[in-house]
Amino acid sequence: KVQRLERLCAALxxxxxxxxxxxxxxxxxxxxQLAKADxxxxxxxxxxxxxGTMGAVYAARQGEAPEVVE
Numbered sequence: 001k002v003q004r005l006e007r008l009c010a011a012l013x014x015x016x017x018x019x020x021x022x023x024x025x026x027x028x029x030x031x032x033q034l035a036k037a038d039x040x041x042x043x044x045x046x047x048x049x050x051x052g053t054m055g056a057v058y059a060a061r062q063g064e065a066p067e068v069v070e
Contacts, residue, residue, distance in 0.1 A: 002032065010025070030065075031067070034059055034068065035052075
């Protein structure tokens, strides 16, 4: 699922012309990799409305770039 999401994000960003350089491509790929990561936590299992929100919290605490956290 993550690999498919990475490819989809890259294709959409390319089609829309929103990526300015390789650094942005790396951040986009990282965000795609982390997009589903919080779904395996007990917090999201118990409180499904926190999906994505908890991922942002975890990413920020791990020192991910602000663009990835968003």
